[in-house]
Every structure is written in structure tokens, then in C-alpha cells.
Amino acid sequence: MTLLIDTPRLQMRHFRLADAEAVRAFNANTKVTRYTGDPAQISTSEQARRLIKDVWLHEYKRYGYARYALIHKQHNRLIGFCGFKFNPQQQLADLGYRMLPQYWQQGLGYEAAQSVMTYGLTTLALPGIYAEVDSANTGSVRILQKLGFTHTDSYRQWGLNLQRYDYLCAPYSR
Numbered sequence: 001m002t003l004l005i006d007t008p009r010l011q012m013r014h015f016r017l018a019d020a021e022a023v024r025a026f027n028a029n030t031k032v033t034r035y036t037g038d039p040a041q042i043s044t045s046e047q048a049r050r051l052i053k054d055v056w057l058h059e060y061k062r063y064g065y066a067r068y069a070l071i072h073k074q075h076n077r078l079i080g081f082c083g084f085k086f087n088p089q090q091q092l093a094d095l096g097y098r099m100l101p102q103y104w105q106q107g108l109g110y111e112a113a114q115s116v117m118t119y120g121l122t123t124l125a126l127p128g129i130y131a132e133v134d135s136a137n138t139g140s141v142r143i144l145q146k147l148g149f150t151h152t153d154s155y156r157q158w159g160l161n162l163q164r165y166d167y168l169c170a171p172y173s174r
Contacts, residue, residue: 002014004068004119005068005115005116005119007111007112007115008111009072009073009074009108009111010070010071010072010073010108010111010112010115011070011071011073012068012069012070012071012082012083012112012115012116012119013068013069013071014056014057014060014066014068014069015052015056015057015066015067015068015069015081016052016069017049017052017053019048019052019069019078020045020046020048020049020052021045021048022069022077022078022079023042023048023051023052023078024042024043024044024045024047024048025100026079026080026081026098026099026100027041027042027048027051027098028041028042028043029100029101031101032080032098032099032100032101033098035133035134035136035137035140035160036098036134037134037157037158037159037160037162059085059086062086063086064124065083065084065086065093065120065124066083066084066085067081067082067083067084067085067096068081068082068083068116069081070082070097070099070112072103072108079099079100079103079108080097080098080099080100080103081096081097081098081099082096082097082112082113082116083095083096083097083116084096084116084120084124084126084129087130090130091127092126092127092128092129092130093120093124093126093128093129093130094129094130094131094132095113095116095117095120095129095130095131095144095167096131097109097112097113097116097140097143099112104139105139109139109140109143110143110146110147113143113144113147114147117129117147117167121168127168128166128167128168129166129167129168130149130164130165130166130167131144131149131164131165131167132157132162132163132164132165133162133163133165134160134161134162134163135154135161135162135163136161141163144165145165147167148167149165149166149167150165150166150167151163151164151165152164152165152166
């Protein structure tokens with residue numbers, strides 16, 4: 001395992017196929033996915049393996065980054081992901097994170113997002129980062145604001161009322 005990011009309570013590394021069951025667990029949880037707009041829920045380990053192989057492993061090779069496996073150090077458990085997804089239309093990285101509900105409201109979302117932002121800006125030298133969040137997801141809105149993101153747009157997409165936040169990005173136009 002190549003450790004990419006190490007924080008006081010979390011570690012991040014590339015996903016591997018052996019993570020399929022953990023990926024299924026957090027992606028099949030409707031509390032986790034209710035604000036994501038994902039087109040299809042991952043409900044089987046085989047679907048999770050395809051996500052890992054066809055999306056994340058592919059993106060590591062193509063772009064040098066993707067979503068990273070989020071490991072809770074004390075429990076030695078994969079609890080979610082945090083990382084980036086390249087948006088080819090905008091030539092920017094989209095910050096995303098999710099984790100199992102029992103790990104919410106402990107500051108772990110901010111800890112993960114802050115450390116992956118530092119990694120993205122320094123190690124990966126990303127020119128800009130943006131995030132889209134459902135306005136009802138107040139926890140994620142607070143994380144982005146605390147990280148220094150600027151609210152730049154609001155719109156409806158995927159059946160969600162989305163807010164766009166930018167960090168060190170050129171002005172965004174729709």
C-alpha cells in the first residue's frame with residue numbers, strides 16, 4: 001500500500017480491487033448518497049469492483065489522481081473516499097468526499113478535505129479546484145466555506161439544487 005496522505009486520524013491511498021466490499025458499503029447507504037446525484041447506486045460488490053477498475057484506477061493512470069480510499073486509523077477501516085475527479089470540459093479538478101454516517105460530525109470530513117486540498121495544490125500542482133454541493137447538504141457547505149472556497153453559482157441539476165464553490169480558480173461562467 002502506498003500511503004498518499006496521513007493525518008492525525010485518517011490515511012488516504014489509491015483504491016484497489018480488494019476494497020470492493022467497503023466501497024459497496026458506503027455507496028449503497030442512502031444516507032451517504034442522498035445528496036450526490038449519482039445516476040445509479042452501487043449495491044453489489046461486483047458493481048463496486050467495476051467502479052474501482054473502470055473509474056478510479058483508470059483515472060489514476062490517465063490524470064494522476066482520482067478519489068482516494070479514506071481509512072480511519074484507529075479502526076483500521078475503509079470508511080469512504082476523498083479526492084478529485086477531473087472535469088474535462090472545465091479542465092479542473094472536482095473535490096468530492098463521502099463517508100459512512102457513523103463517522104459524521106466528528107470533524108473527519110474537514111480533516112480529510114483539508115489534507116487532500118493541500119496534497120492537490122502542492123504535490124499535484126492543480127491549477128484550481130471546484131466543488132458542487134446540494135444546498136440541503138449543510139455539513140458539506142460548511143466544510144467548503146471553512147476551506148476557503150467561494151460560492152460562485154447556484155443551479156438545478158440531477159434533480160438537486162446545487163451550489164458551485166471555487167478555490168483558486170478563474171471566474172466560472174455557465
